[in-house]
Amino acid sequence: MIKIILNQFANLLLSLFGLSLLSFLLSLLFPTDTIYSYQQTNLFEKYWFYLNQIISLEWGTSLIHGRNVFNDFILNLPATIELIFFAFAFAAIIGIPLGVWSAQHKFSYKDKTVLFGSLMGYSLPIYWWASILVLFFSVSLGLTPVAGRIGFEYEIQPVTGFILIDSLISDTPYKIDAFYNALKHLFLPAVVLGTVPMAIFVRITRSAMIDVLSSDFIRAAKSRGLAHHKVLWHHALRNVMLPVLTAMSIQISVLLTGILITEIIFSWPGIGKWLLEAVHRRDYATIHGGILAMSSLVIITNMVIQVVSHYFNPELRFKR
Amino acid sequence: MISLLKNFTKCWWRQKARASLPFLLLFFLPACEYQDLKPIRDQVLVYCSEGNPETFNPQLSTSGVTFDASSRTLYNRLVEFKPNSNEIAPSLAESWSISPDGKEYTFHLRENVSFHQTEHFRPTRYLNADDVIFSFSKQSDNSHPFHNTSQLSYRYYESMGLQNLIESIEKSGQHTVIFKLSRPESPFLATLTMDFTSILSAEYADSLLIQNKRENIDSLPVGTGPYQLTRYQPDAFIRYKAHANYWNGEQQLKNLVFAITPDPSLRFARVIAGECDLMTNPLPIHLMTTKKYPQIKVTTQPGLNTAFLSLNTQKPPFDNPQVRKAIELAINKPSIIKVVYQNNASLANSIIPPTSWAHVNSLSASQFDPQKSRQLLEGAGYASGFELDLWIMSAQRAYNPNAIKMAELIQQNLKAVGISVNIHSFEYATFLNKIRNGEHQAALAGWIGDNGDPDNFFTPLISCSATKSGTNSTFWCDNEIDQHIQQAKLEKRQATRYKIYEKLQQKLRQESPLVPIAHATRFVVLSHKVQNFKMLSTGGVSFEGVYLEQGSNDD
Numbered sequence: 001m002i003k004i005i006l007n008q009f010a011n012l013l014l015s016l017f018g019l020s021l022l023s024f025l026l027s028l029l030f031p032t033d034t035i036y037s038y039q040q041t042n043l044f045e046k047y048w049f050y051l052n053q054i055i056s057l058e059w060g061t062s063l064i065h066g067r068n069v070f071n072d073f074i075l076n077l078p079a080t081i082e083l084i085f086f087a088f089a090f091a092a093i094i095g096i097p098l099g100v101w102s103a104q105h106k107f108s109y110k111d112k113t114v115l116f117g118s119l120m121g122y123s124l125p126i127y128w129w130a131s132i133l134v135l136f137f138s139v140s141l142g143l144t145p146v147a148g149r150i151g152f153e154y155e156i157q158p159v160t161g162f163i164l165i166d167s168l169i170s171d172t173p174y175k176i177d178a179f180y181n182a183l184k185h186l187f188l189p190a191v192v193l194g195t196v197p198m199a200i201f202v203r204i205t206r207s208a209m210i211d212v213l214s215s216d217f218i219r220a221a222k223s224r225g226l227a228h229h230k231v232l233w234h235h236a237l238r239n240v241m242l243p244v245l246t247a248m249s250i251q252i253s254v255l256l257t258g259i260l261i262t263e264i265i266f267s268w269p270g271i272g273k274w275l276l277e278a279v280h281r282r283d284y285a286t287i288h289g290g291i292l293a294m295s296s297l298v299i300i301t302n303m304v305i306q307v308v309s310h311y312f313n314p315e316l317r318f319k320r
Numbered sequence: 321m322i323s324l325l326k327n328f329t330k331c332w333w334r335q336k337a338r339a340s341l342p343f344l345l346l347f348f349l350p351a352c353e354y355q356d357l358k359p360i361r362d363q364v365l366v367y368c369s370e371g372n373p374e375t376f377n378p379q380l381s382t383s384g385v386t387f388d389a390s391s392r393t394l395y396n397r398l399v400e401f402k403p404n405s406n407e408i409a410p411s412l413a414e415s416w417s418i419s420p421d422g423k424e425y426t427f428h429l430r431e432n433v434s435f436h437q438t439e440h441f442r443p444t445r446y447l448n449a450d451d452v453i454f455s456f457s458k459q460s461d462n463s464h465p466f467h468n469t470s471q472l473s474y475r476y477y478e479s480m481g482l483q484n485l486i487e488s489i490e491k492s493g494q495h496t497v498i499f500k501l502s503r504p505e506s507p508f509l510a511t512l513t514m515d516f517t518s519i520l521s522a523e524y525a526d527s528l529l530i531q532n533k534r535e536n537i538d539s540l541p542v543g544t545g546p547y548q549l550t551r552y553q554p555d556a557f558i559r560y561k562a563h564a565n566y567w568n569g570e571q572q573l574k575n576l577v578f579a580i581t582p583d584p585s586l587r588f589a590r591v592i593a594g595e596c597d598l599m600t601n602p603l604p605i606h607l608m609t610t611k612k613y614p615q616i617k618v619t620t621q622p623g624l625n626t627a628f629l630s631l632n633t634q635k636p637p638f639d640n641p642q643v644r645k646a647i648e649l650a651i652n653k654p655s656i657i658k659v660v661y662q663n664n665a666s667l668a669n670s671i672i673p674p675t676s677w678a679h680v681n682s683l684s685a686s687q688f689d690p691q692k693s694r695q696l697l698e699g700a701g702y703a704s705g706f707e708l709d710l711w712i713m714s715a716q717r718a719y720n721p722n723a724i725k726m727a728e729l730i731q732q733n734l735k736a737v738g739i740s741v742n743i744h745s746f747e748y749a750t751f752l753n754k755i756r757n758g759e760h761q762a763a764l765a766g767w768i769g770d771n772g773d774p775d776n777f778f779t780p781l782i783s784c785s786a787t788k789s790g791t792n793s794t795f796w797c798d799n800e801i802d803q804h805i806q807q808a809k810l811e812k813r814q815a816t817r818y819k820i821y822e823k824l825q826q827k828l829r830q831e832s833p834l835v836p837i838a839h840a841t842r843f844v845v846l847s848h849k850v851q852n853f854k855m856l857s858t859g860g861v862s863f864e865g866v867y868l869e870q871g872s873n874d875d
Binding site for chain 1 (some may be wrong): 589
């Protein structure tokens with residue numbers, strides 16, 4: 001296991017090196033002096049200087065409002081993590097059981113309905129889907145808020161940056177209400193962002209389940225007289241989770257692109273909105289920092305998932 | 321009693337939830353309405369605003385979004401306009417007198433005016449003459465320690481030509497200030513109602529100087545206004561609370577929030593859903609649907625604004641008046657008014673809107689005439705047309721609900737005369753900055769009058785001094801016109817001024833450094849809860865005296 005972690009870590013360093021090289025070259029294309037004013041003439045020295053600045057978290061200051069880019073990133077990150085977490089939870093909680101259920105009724109009309117639904121979910125343009133949900137749930141029914149992270153009537157001091165935690169530890173008498181209010185605000189964005197991953201989870205779980213259910217060890221378990229639900233949820237699902245885990249690691253990067261659109265639609269103050277606003281303002285320092293941070297996030301989460309799937313999948317562990 | 325019981329049975333688990341872990345009951349939540357939340361929502365007025373303020377120091381800006389968030393909430397001026405009139409009323413100055421030669425203005429300041437007490441600053445004295453002198457010399461004096469606190473510059477102060485107009489500001493006693501002018505100027509009192517003349521605290525500045533945090537004066541404001549800033553998160557919200565010691569009485573409304581929502585459709589949805597109480601500049605399409613929603617109402621007002629196509633006369637081919645004229649003839653303004661404004665605007669022949677007394681009715685109307693336009697282009701040597709980079713801003717403004725659509729219509733119009741237009745879109749603050757630096761070839765810009773005086777259109781938009789500060793985005797400078805502008809300012813009688821402005825507008829019609837397009841009608845969509853809200857005649861919103869009707873808390 002240690003060997004695998006080390007291996008992955010080396011992989012990570014290599015990827016980050018490539019990323020830094022790429023973003024360095026990109027930074028040279030920006031209008032001069034927007035991020036760093038290089039004193040060096042040699043390209044390698046410039047790169048070395050750049051690398052030092054990046055590692056010491058000196059990502060420059062925004063060209064528009066003059067604040068530190070890295071601090072801005074940290075300020076906006078919790079909102080995005082919160083959203084991704086709930087979107088993933090939504091996708092997994094709905095998608096995986098639906099896939100299992102669908103596999104059990106394979107080729108029936110139930111299965112076909114689920115498959116049809118998942119194909120729809122997969123092909124929905126996020127922007128359109130969000131507008132429909134907002135129109136229905138927020139404007140017509142008034143059940144959920146239209147946009148934002150929490151109602152403006154609540155003044156929550158940021159401590160951790162995670163609004164669900166901050167609202168509970170704040171000292172207003174309304175903290176429980178504030179918490180619920182924040183949850184309501186999370187609902188629609190999480191559903192919108194989680195729809196595509198959910199559709200993918202359904203399909204992958206379903207096909208993996210069908211595969212696993214027809215394998216010998218399941219037949220053996222069944223013939224030993226184990227209860228149906230035990231075979232399904234204990235023996236089969238563990239094996240189904242492996243491809244799902246791989247799919248998750250790919251979905252992380254898909255989610256990060258989805259976040260750009262979702263955050264803009266719902267006025268969600270996370271890194272996606274932060275980055276897009278910067279693009280619109282031609283705020284090169286922020287664009288540079290934002291891209292660097294988001295790509296690093298994708299690489300790091302991918303690595304973590306790799307390690308986790310190595311841990312769960314003996315096949316991967318003993319292959320070499 | 322029955323309703324109490326009903327409430328209890330409906331939400332008994334909610335009570336339990338308060339005591340135990342809230343997580344367990346998440347799924348039941350939507351069934352229970354916000355019964356005990358109503359009071360807290362009724363204490364906050366949420367205004368869906370259009371964008372981030374560039375700064376909280378109104379001296380440094382020319383944008384209405386910034387003024388709404390700074391001067392109109394946080395600060396006061398020496399004098400102000402009476403609501404919806406052109407009459408000037410006392411504000412921080414209780415009374416004033418003007419010397420017979422019109423060159424000396426003496427202001428007597430109100431006593432016991434307190435500044436905001438914030439986390440960072442605790443004022444120890446009331447407003448006095450030093451604050452007034454500080455506020456003006458920060459802008460005029462290049463060597464003033466607070467002159468260079470920001471990358472932004474004092475555009476308004478410069479474009480209004482105050483550095484040449486004001487010779488000195490002196491105090492005589494604690495509460496008397498004397499402005500000495502280099503020449504008589506009739507719009508001077510109107511100038512002092514403008515946002516950039518807001519009064520800042522000299523004492524706060526001194527304390528910042530000691531802490532060596534001078535730039536805080538622009539980002540952590542301390543003023544005398546009805547509200548004070550509590551928190552600002554860019555692209556999300558600005559929070560204010562009522563200023564407890566406000567000289568005009570503490571506001572009934574205790575909390576004010578600006579929810580920064582650039583997308584007009586989202587703003588509209590938020591007002592309908594009750595998340596916002598008020599929004600300005602709805603899209604024409606929203607106005608057609610407002611009748612469906614009983615909880616909101618719409619108020620209108622002919623706007624003191626002009627949308628125009630600004631042609632950078634420093635860059636060919638727009639250094640040639642024939643080409644500029646050709647552009648104007650090629651643009652189909654009535655169709656723009658129909659499509660972009662849904663007829664909620666009047667066609668513009670001049671930069672002065674019809675609501676101003678300087679508007680000239682007899683001005684020759686602009687004709688849509690592509691034939692003649694092509695002839696003019698041929699005459700100027702552009703028979704085969706040319707390429708044109710048209711810059712627009714993504715944010716929607718009071719004078720232009722949809723710059724992209726307008727640009728596309730102009731693109732089609734100009735294609736017919738052989739000019740191919742490339743449209744480039746920028747964020748609001750970036751757009752303004754680039755335009756001021758003269759980087760554009762042509763841009764869809766606009767102007768909202770901020771005092772009732774017509775000079776407020778001429779001086780910033782077409783005078784020579786405004787080419788330096790950049791509010792004159794055409795960079796067109798004509799000595800004869802400039803003389804007319806100056807002359808009109810010296811004149812006291814309105815009839816004589818009108819004559820000068822008439823001549824001026826006719827000359828502009830010939831030269832057309834910019835193509836006036838429309839004067840938009842202004843709309844505010846607001847909830848019925850909002851009481852005592854008045855639109856400012858000069859555009860923008862002010863929340864002084866506004867309060868929320870307390871909703872009944874019955875079942």
